[in-house]
Amino acid sequence: MTRIIEAVQLGQTGAPAQARELLTTLWDEIGPAGDALHCCTLAHHLADLQDTTEAEMAWDERALAAVSELTAERAQRYLPSLQVQAFLPSLYLNLADCHRRLGNTGPAREYLARAREHLAQLPDDPYGETIRAAVRDFVADDPTDRRRR
Structure with missing residues (x-):
């Protein structure tokens, strides 16, 4: 490591x-x-x-x-x-972002939904808030929006 x-x-x-x-x-x-x-x-x-x-x-x-x-x-x-489960929101959000940028709005929305399902696993700290904000602000239909965790 x-x-x-x-x-x-x-x-x-x-x-x-x-x-x-x-x-x-x-x-x-x-x-x-x-x-x-x-x-x-x-x-x-x-x-x-x-x-x-x-x-x-x-x-x-x-x-x-x-x-x-x-x-x-x-x-x-x-x-x-x-906490392993706390990795999931970011990982799913990253995949949602890639799919969005490639114009794959269906998969982008699916991965975003998975990210949302795991938000409760995030710690209550700056990292957790950064991921929560990125999920909250994610725009699945805009391929020019390049927000990532």
Whole structure:
């Protein structure tokens, strides 16, 4: 997780190409059948570093697939406060956003509905409020609206 977080921070501080390269290398090391926490985290952050919506959606789908394999016990070994179900609103919202930008309003609305179903799982903190606000403000029919968590 240390290497993943370091790469993510590179992307957040203005070096997205380097972050994408490092995260892709880590993904290649662990593979899709690796530790579910690592896979989910890597895929989630790799999605944000893609050049196309299609590539972004593929990584978002990998993140969602990995979270289905992630247990609360595993997540809490890394950080005791982590709640796996709290990952779902953001993951679903990201997929809704990709579908919206691709003009797939039906799937966008379906993923948005799934995000809403899981809002109660979010913590009462700034992260939780950010996701709640993004879900509340999401416009499923506007492909020019690029809001993401």
